[in-house]
Amino acid sequence: MFSTYRSVKLILSVSALALVGASWVGLNYPETNQQGAESPKVDKLKLLPGFKAEHLYSPSENNQGSWVSMTFDDKGRMITSDQYGGLFRLKIPAIGSGSTKPTVEKLSVGKDTLGMGYAQGLLYAFNSLYVMVNNRSNPRFPKSSGLYRLQDTDGDDQFDKVTLLKELKGEGEHGPHSVVLSPDKKSLIVVAGNHTDVPQMDAYRLPSNWKEDNLFPLIKDPRGHANDRMAPGGWVATTDPEGKRWELLGAGFRNEFDVAFNETGDMFTYDSDMEWDFGTPWYRPTRICHVPSGAEFGWRTGNSKWLPGNPDNLPPLLNIGQGSPTNVFYGANAKFPQKYRQSLYAFDWSFGIIYSIHLKPKGATFEGEREEFISGSPLPLTDGSIGPDGAMYFLVGGRRLESDLYRVYYNGSESTSTTPLTPVVTAEHKLRTSLEQYHLDPNPAALAAAWPNLNHPDRFVRYAARIAVEHQPVAQWQEKAISETNPQRATQAIVALARQGSESAKSSAINTLLKINFAQLPESQQFDVLRAFELIFLRMGAPEAADKAKIIAYLNPYYPAKTALMNRGLSKVLIYLEAPGVVAKTLALMDKKEEPGMADLNLTPSTASSDLILRNPQYGLDIAKMLEKVPPLQQTYYAVMLSREETGWTPELRNKYFTWFGNAFKYQGGRSYVGFIDRARKLALAHVPKDQFEKYNKMSGADLLTTNGNDLAMGYAPKGPGRRWQLDDAVAAVGDDLKGRNFEEGKKIYGAVLCSRCHSMQGSGGDIGPDLTQLGTRFSNKDMLDAIINPNKAVSDQYASTIYYLKNGQSVLGRQLSEDKVSYTISQNPFAPDQTRKIPKKDVTSTKYSTESIMLPGLINSLNPEELKDLMAYLKSGGNPENAVYKGGTGAAKGDK
Secondary structure (H helix, E strand, O other): OOHHHHHHHHHHHHOOOOOOOOOOOOOOOOHHHHHOOOOOHHOEEEOOEEEEEEEEEOOHHHHHOOOOEOOOOOOOOEEEOOOOOOEEEOOOOOOOOOOOOOOOEEEOOOOOOOOOOOEEEEEEEOOOEEEEEEEOOOOOOOOEEEEEEEEEEOOOOOOOOOOOEEEOOOOOOOOOOEEEEEOOOOEEEEEEEOOOOOOOEEEEEOOOOOOOOOOOOOOOOOOOOOOOOOOOOOOEEOOOOOOOEEEEEEEEOOOOOOOOEEOOOOEEEEEOOOHHHHOOOOOEEEEEEOOOOOEEEEOOOOOOOOOOOOOOOOOOOEEOOOOOOEEEEOOOOOOOOHHOEEEEEEEEEEOOOOEEEEEEEEEEEEEEEEEEEOOOOOOOOEEEEEEOOEEEEEEEEOOOOOOOEEEEEEEEOOOOOOOOOOOOOOHHHHHHHHHOOOOOOOOOOOOHHHHHHHHOOOOHHHHHHHHHHOOOOHHHOOHHHOOOOHHHHHHHHHHHHHHHHHHHHHHHHHHHHHHHHHHHHHHHHHHHHHHHHHHHHHHOOOOOOOHHHHHHHHHHOOOOOHHHHHHHHHHHHHOOOOOHHHHHHHHHHHHOOEEEEEEOOOOOOOOOHHOOOOOOHHHHHHHHHHHHHHOOHHHHHHHHHHHOOOOOOHHHHHHHHHHHHHHHHHEEEEOOHHHHHHHHHHHHHOOHHHHHHHHHHHOOOOOEEEEEOOOOOOOOOOOOOOOOOOOHHHHHHHHHOOOOOOOHHHHHHHHHHHHHOEEEEEEEEOOOOOOOOOOOOOOOOHHHHHHHHOOOOOOOOOOEEEEEEOOOOOOEEEEEEEEEEOEEEEOOOOOOOOOOOEEEHHHHHEEOOOOOOOOOOOOOOOOHHHHHHHHHHHHOOOOOOOHHHHHHOOOOOOOOO
C-alpha cells in the first residue's frame, strides 16, 4: 500500500510541468558502480567505466557560500572563492588515504577576512594568486571588477599585498570571468563575457575597428537583454605577470567563461547560446570554439549574430546544443587513459553535464567528438581542474545554490601514463601560426607571406592571411586587392578592403567582385562574394545607381538558389538593393517548410534538444514548448529580411506576407520569440500605405498580442506578487475553509501553471499524468501543497522516466511507451507525447528508472495568497463549479471577484 503522501504524490507530482517522472538523474552504469551507496551526492553521478567519484566537501552546509572558482597553489593546496563571498584554502587528503575530508581555512587578505573574494577566476602563478573579481562595488565588498594580484610579502603563508592590475567595466554573469596561465607559462590569459567593455589595449590581434556588420534589419531583444552591448562581445586578452602590457587575442563571443590549451598550444573555449532565441533563425547553439590569433566569432546583439559561414568570422569546432557553459580545461596532466588526456572538458551548468571533447588535428584547426564524461541532476557545474595528483576536481553551485566539491579519478585497467603528450602539428597548422606573427605591428614581409594564402584551401589559413593583410597599411595593398584576378584571393582581399579601406574605393571594390565568374565558384566561395558585397555596403556606403544596377544584374539570376545558406545570402543583398522580383521570389520560398542545405548553415547541435528536456525541468520547459510547435526557421529569416522592403509589393503579395505573421504566432520558441516576430511585423507595417495600416495590422496578428507585443494575449498570467512559498506558510495562507472561492479564477490559474497540459479534469486536458477529478475527495490541503512544493519526496515508478545507458557512453532519458524485440519506444517531450523516438536495444547496455521528479519545485511561487486559495479550491473541486467548496462564503462559483 502507498502511504498517504506517496498516494497524493502519485496524482500530483506532475501537475504543473509534465508527466510524473523524473528529470535526469545520472546514475552509474549499474555493472560498473564502484562507489556503492555511501553518498547520495555521489550516487547521482553517471560515470564512465573505470572512473570513481568522491564527494569531498559541501561549503553551503558549512555556511561558506556557493563556490564558483578554484586553483591549486605551489604546495598542492586548493584555493576557492564563494561567488558572493571570500576565499578559502583546502588541504585535501590523498586518494586512498582513508579520508576524503579536507581541512578548510578561510583566507584573510591583509587585515580583513573579506579583503578579497567575489572571484569568478583564480590562478596561482608567479608566486602570486591572481583573482578575477566580478563585482559591483558594495559596502560588504568595496572592490570593483578587475584583475587583482595577491602576494605574500612577509613569508607567513598569508596574502598581505593586493595590487589591482586592471580595472574592468562589467559585472554579473556576463562580466569578467577566468584568468589562465599561458602555455609557455610566461603570461596570463584573461577571459570576459559580452557585458564587459574591452579596455584600452596596447595591441590588438583582431583589428579594433569592429562594427555590427549585418544588413539584416536590427531587432534588439524585445525583453531588453544585452540591448546596449554592441560589438565585439565577449573577448580574450593576454597580459604579462605584472599586468603592464595588454594584448587582445580574439573576440565575438556571447559569454565564454574560460579557455584551455592543448599540447600544441592552441586555445579553446565553450561559448554560450541565447536561450531566449530558441526557434529563431539567428539562434546559435552553445559551441566549442578553437580560438587562434585574431579570432572573431560574430556575436552581435539581438538578431544580428553572424552566420558561421561568414568569411570574416570563424566557425565553431563543434556545436553542442542548449546549455549554460562555465568551465573548460584540458586533460593533459590527468592520470587518465590516453583518450581522456587528449580531451577538452567542457562544463554545462544548466543540464549538469561535463563533456569530454576528443580533439583531432584537421588541417590548420581541429575536429571534435563529444562524449558525456560525467552527468547528474541537479549538478550545476561551476569550475574544475586537474589537480597535482592527476585527479579531476570539480565544483557545483553558483547563484547561491547548494555547493559541493568532488574528486574523480581512474582506477580501471587501462594505462594512465603521465608521459608528456606529443603534439601533432600539420603543415597547415605550421602555416597558420607562421602567418599569425603578422597580426601585430606592420611588417614589410607580411604581404609577401600572406597574400598567396588568401586562396588557401584551409579556411583557418585564409583567415590568418586576411588578418595579416589588414594589419598592414591599406595604401600598400589597396591597388593589389582591386587588381587581383584570382577569384578567392580577390574576394578575401575585398573583404579586407571593405573593413579597412575608405569610401573612395567603393566602386573599384564592387567592380573587382563583378569580374568574378560567379557561376563557376563553389557555393562556399559564392557565399563569400555575397558577404564581400554586404561589407562594402555596410562599411563604404550604398552603391551608386550604376553600380547598383550591375550588382542586381550579376546576382539576380541566381536567386532563388538550391540551398538555405545561399538563399540567406542572396535574399539579404537583393532585398537591400530592391532588386526587381525579389519580393515575389522570397515569398515563394516562404511557402517551403524546409529547404535543402539547412545543415550547411552550421547551426545543428550535436546534442539533440529532446535529450535535454527531462534533465532539468526549469530549462527543459522552454525546449519542450518549442519542440511541440517548432517555428519555420528559414521562413522567419525571409520574413524579417522582407520587413525592410519598401518596393515591389502588390496587394496579393502583401496579403500573403502579413498573413504569414498571423500564423507565425501559432508557433512556440524561447521567451523572446513572440516579441521578435512582433517587432519585425511592425517594421514591415511601416512600409504599407497609411490607409491600409489597420487592415494589415489586424491581418498580421495584432489582436493576438499583449500591449507590449512580447506575449500572446491568450491565456491568464498570475497577478502576484508571488513569493517563495514554504509548506507551513502555504498551509496557513490557504487555511481550512475555501468555501466561496472563485471557480473561474481557479480554472484560469490551473491553466496558467500548466496543470492541464498533462492532467485531465472532468474529461478535459492532457492524458500523460493521472486524472485529477477526484483529488479533493481523498487528500487534505496540506497533502496537496506538500506534493506541489516538495515534488522530489517520492516518485511513483508507474510514471517514472527511464535512463537508457548506451554503448557509446551517452545516455538517453525518456518515458517508455512500449518495446518490442529490437527497440524501445520512448517519449521525451511531455508537451508533445506523440513525438516518439526508437532506441535500438543492441545499443543499450542497461536501463534504470530515474529517481527524481521532473516537476519543478516552486510552481506556485508566482501566486499571491488569494490566487493560491483559488487554485486549491479548484483542485479540491475537481473542476466542478457545483462542488461544495463553492457553496456559501463571500466568493462566487462563477461570478466576479
